[in-house]
Amino acid sequence: MPWLRNNPDLTNDPRYLEPRITELTEDLAEKVSLEDVKTNVGFADINKNLSQIDETMLSDTLKQQIAGTTPVNATPADEGVTTKKLANKAVSEEKTDFLAQNYFDKSAVTTGGYINTNGEFVANPYFVASDFIPCGVNEVYKNYIDGNIVCYYDANKAFLTSNLSTGGLITVPNDSRITFLRFSPDASLLEGQMLTKGTYTHSKYIPFGLWFTKSVRDIEDLKKNTTSISKWAGKVWNALGDSITEKNGTTVKNYHDYIKDKINCTVNNYGISGTGYRTPSASGGTNAFHQRLNTLNPNADLITVFGGTNDWGDVGIPFNMGSFGDTDPTTSFYGAVDYVLKNLINMYPTKTIAVFTPLPRQYAWGVPNAEGVMLEQVADAIIKVANKYSIPVLDLYRESNAYVWNLDYISYAMPDGTHPNDNGHRMLADKILAFLNSI
Template sequence: MLKDNGYFRKLSMLIKTYQLAATVEQQVRIKLIAIEPIIGTLTVRQQNWLVNQLFTDATSDISTAIALNLLILWNTHDIEQLKLNLIAQYATQAKLIRHLLQDVRRHLDELILWQKTASGSLIDVQLVTTLAKMPISSNKTVGIIGDSVSFGLKATTNYGQYIQRATGSGVQNLAISGAHLSDNGYNSIYQQAQRLEKAQLYIFQGTDDDWLANVPIGSLTDKPNESYLGAFYHTIKVLKQKNASSKILTLTPTYQVPVKGNKVRRTDETRNKLGHNLHDYVRAQIQASYVLDIPVVNLMQKTLFNPADYQFRQLYMPDGLHPNERGHRIIAKEIATAYNYYFILSENKKSN
């Protein structure tokens, strides 16, 4: 049963608008009946997120005149007058209902995943509930850049999605598998940063791909295409230029033991052609974060990720390299905890 709140009463009015405009009331009713049992399993915060998403999707597909009429409806609930305005000003009403049904189907997929989470994993429910109560939930927009880990390769749910579902934040995740931090083209994390929209919180993951590609560690004075640290500095610079008041968190890579069958392909201790192992790049990233006064979430801790342990690997990182959804729960919790420490507790200490 739907939880009683003003958002859903307004959604009902919005749906009626579509029904009148496109004269396909039965189709809409069928879709809403399909959604209702799933919506009932969600929290009020998640329900409100869905309604806001549907309303945003709907109004983006409507002309300025129709959007104005919707705003009139929002305040007056004058259905009959709205119907006349729609008929007079918008000749392709059928397009509206097609978009609505597409939006319903898209969000229904997300709701089904939520339902599976609620019915299949108490840990997921506890995580989402915990994150929703933490200060990170105050951010309405979050931007994420990184490589396959932030992308969520090998995971049904990545840490950005956990944060989004718990907080209702708008999360833009531009991470790409195999991305270098150093600027070697479109996929690079440096160029991902340039494509990000303005956000209140940026999450910037360091990568192991530069280590594997023998990219020099370099220094913060290098250009973004010259070294790992040069790209690190310029990526931070790009994020600050997008929103000077934004909060930025960087993530390190994790320990890794990539396996194929029973054979270990390499470890984080393996040295590249420059004589560096992954730990050298992680130490450089942490030191650079301190220099630039950017909080860093150090995921290279065996108390968090220990893929050398067979049982841990089976549960959290089956291929020894990419965290699955269980591993991403760990990352999401670490991000939220670090956010609280660096941006809430530390700031309070400074003010006192």
């Protein structure tokens, strides 16, 4: 049969199969193995148009994770979560205990009484009254005192109404006129008293007026970080003076105490009542400024002298002004001032010395002493001698904002007309600290 010769059955013909097997083997050798794909093929080797992924290839869980409706089991990258990803009020107060603001300024309280339900100040040594604290209508504050009277005031600080704190919470009434509130904590609890917004109870004391993180609040002595507040932070201060410098019953804290609280300096208090540059006190003795220079700490960085009012007031000995150029401290006021300042320079030639003139006095305003000398002339004599020795002077007689002729000022800051109370000393501290930072 001719077709058999022309179309032979090659299925089993070795002459045909062997070349084909060799050809196929070579072709297969050129193909990529699965192992090659796993280890050698990257995205750059793939035709992305032939390898696109569509949603049909994704699981329902993955689709939800991409849409943001189900959690992704992974840790977000640093700074990977933005505020836009947070729902309103998603972070509770408990989660933000590291942030808080205290609206209560314990240094601005009025001591010796409380505010009653009519907004009136009632004398009582066991309470203090807060300053006027800005507040928001319908706001809730934590004051940590149950049943405390809270008074509310308008923008002019006129009394409007009052209520009681409940469960340590203050709820500001719904009155659009309310701008300030005041309350009266127990004086014995003053140091730890706070007023914070919201209902959360903070476990640690937060200083007034600032936001703090736990890492800062956990520092044992935050006040040591005060070099930006004053050049005198951490320094030693000798304060030579009379009853306004001395610790006595006219105030809870003196000007130097308030400054110490602010800048964390060390204060050596050399104030003695009734003394002055020349006068030793009403009972005599050896406590005049010029007589106690050898009692001063020799290692001080700052030395201030604050006096002259008792010299002018004939306390202990009659006043004698003398003349500029006098140097004998026993004979004249000029001589005593000269002696004190010259010897302080010899004692502290590389340190800072400063002088404060006397404060004005209510009953000395426009009235001379027995020798016909005005208190203003005493201030001028101190300034003149200090200028002679290039010692900076804070003229508190003229620049203290002590309005001693005004009865409202006297009631607020200087009840006896001579000695500042706590309010007066706080005002004085601000003046003195600003001056000390400038020299």
